[in-house]
Amino acid sequence: MPAPIPRQRAIPAAESGQAQTPAQAAPAVGGPSGDMSGGTSAATEASRTQDTAAEATEAAKNTVTGDKAGNGNSHAPGPGHLTLLMIEDDPGGSPVVPELLDPTGKPIRVRTARNLTEAERLLTDDVHCILLDLALPAPGPGRAADGTDDELAVLKHVLRIAPHHAVLALTASGDTERGAEAVRVGAQDYLFRDELDGRLLSRAIRYAVERKRSDRAERKLTESKLRAQENARLERGLLPTPLLEGSPLHFAARYRPGRSRALLGGDFYDTVRTPDGTVHAMIGDVCGHGPDEAALGVELRIAWRALTLAGLCGDQLLGTLQQVLEHERSDDEIFATLCTVDIAPDGRRAGLCLAGHPSPLLARPGRPAELLPYDNNGPALGLLPGARWPRMQVELGAEWSLMLYTDGLIEGRVGEGRRERLGQDGMVAMVRRQLAEGLRGEELLRAAVNEVRDLNGGELTDDVAVVMLDRTP
Numbered sequence: 001m002p003a004p005i006p007r008q009r010a011i012p013a014a015e016s017g018q019a020q021t022p023a024q025a026a027p028a029v030g031g032p033s034g035d036m037s038g039g040t041s042a043a044t045e046a047s048r049t050q051d052t053a054a055e056a057t058e059a060a061k062n063t064v065t066g067d068k069a070g071n072g073n074s075h076a077p078g079p080g081h082l083t084l085l086m087i088e089d090d091p092g093g094s095p096v097v098p099e100l101l102d103p104t105g106k107p108i109r110v111r112t113a114r115n116l117t118e119a120e121r122l123l124t125d126d127v128h129c130i131l132l133d134l135a136l137p138a139p140g141p142g143r144a145a146d147g148t149d150d151e152l153a154v155l156k157h158v159l160r161i162a163p164h165h166a167v168l169a170l171t172a173s174g175d176t177e178r179g180a181e182a183v184r185v186g187a188q189d190y191l192f193r194d195e196l197d198g199r200l201l202s203r204a205i206r207y208a209v210e211r212k213r214s215d216r217a218e219r220k221l222t223e224s225k226l227r228a229q230e231n232a233r234l235e236r237g238l239l240p241t242p243l244l245e246g247s248p249l250h251f252a253a254r255y256r257p258g259r260s261r262a263l264l265g266g267d268f269y270d271t272v273r274t275p276d277g278t279v280h281a282m283i284g285d286v287c288g289h290g291p292d293e294a295a296l297g298v299e300l301r302i303a304w305r306a307l308t309l310a311g312l313c314g315d316q317l318l319g320t321l322q323q324v325l326e327h328e329r330s331d332d333e334i335f336a337t338l339c340t341v342d343i344a345p346d347g348r349r350a351g352l353c354l355a356g357h358p359s360p361l362l363a364r365p366g367r368p369a370e371l372l373p374y375d376n377n378g379p380a381l382g383l384l385p386g387a388r389w390p391r392m393q394v395e396l397g398a399e400w401s402l403m404l405y406t407d408g409l410i411e412g413r414v415g416e417g418r419r420e421r422l423g424q425d426g427m428v429a430m431v432r433r434q435l436a437e438g439l440r441g442e443e444l445l446r447a448a449v450n451e452v453r454d455l456n457g458g459e460l461t462d463d464v465a466v467v468m469l470d471r472t473p
Helices: 042-047 053-069 116-122 153-161 176-185 198-238 291-309 314-328 423-436 441-456
Strands: 083-087 109-113 129-133 166-171 189-192 250-256 267-273 279-286 336-343 349-355 361-363 392-395 400-405 464-471
Touching (some): 083 116, 116 153, 129 153, 129 198, 153 176, 166 198, 176 189, 189 198, 250 441, 267 464, 279 291, 279 400, 279 464, 291 314, 291 336, 314 336, 314 349, 361 423, 400 423, 423 441, 441 464
Parallel strands (some): 083 109, 129 166, 166 189
Antiparallel strands (some): 250 464, 336 349, 349 392, 361 400, 400 464
């Protein structure tokens, strides 16, 4: 009777000497019964999502690269010999041991262990595959949860002590059910002891190693995607939802963090309407671009909203925010700039406070867009204990657009050689032109941020936040 192959399958490319990536590895196979849980390849899984796919796929590539490099956690076959650890009562009596060859004709190195104690001693990082006799006695009581004998206790023990190794289960001829259960528990394949030859075992070893690589890469890919998606949901949740119910003003915002593949940076903004009908808007910038600065920005935004709804305004509000910053910052050198605007219920005038922050841009029909006064600009929060921030009264008129922004919008490079900054004058000229082209609200903000990025010759290194409030009669 010819030696049975566990499942009808194509020989892995690795057996013919061709390179094979984890995403190309064939699905795991079971015994003659064909019972097996099919797996989706890492490449197929990566193509199913666009959200955070770049970050997740890069993590999977790093995993595969690390495997090929033969690092401490790698058990993929390198350019040298394959190594098999046989755990069997009488491994020396197996006729297949001297005949094991890899696809290039090199002998597969075999280590032998008669029990699990010897196996743990021989289980080093250069072992690629384990051939385990399921008939070996299991350590401990070897009982299942229901009190019955656990026929796979020895396999479960090996999987616990060798979670990164490929495992082949060796069982009695015709014991298909036990072999299929071994694969379900975690083995890469199962083979019949009495129907085994060198060629079949060589193929099974190579395939099990490739399958393990594929499983590990897919698991890393899935874990990385889940982490990225969780971070994305968290960061989206930290961005504010404007509280403008009952206000005739229109709100738009644009946010672009400077950190690669991040959704939140050190810039922050918010807008709320208090019961008296006043609309309060704020935008700020914590120095730095890391996650600590992003977290501090969120804390300041939440504190600003709470203090504003509690009735604080102007110098009193900014002084309290400075106390929050001084208490929460991780370093005494960290500071934050801030711009606050409180728009009267009739929408025709506003109070303006600047704490080291660029002045907002005001656009009105029939007049060129211009910056609001910034002569009374106070210091940034966290620089001077006991500082004061004057509140300036500004006339807006019946119809207007007010744009608040962080310095990321004006510090991009422009011109030949990118030697100069865009600056506030360049930004004002750009917005005037875009307004003349009929752009308003969200459309204008999108065009402004995209044009600044294009002038910079690529992505901006600083965070960018822009808020627009519009009033139409």
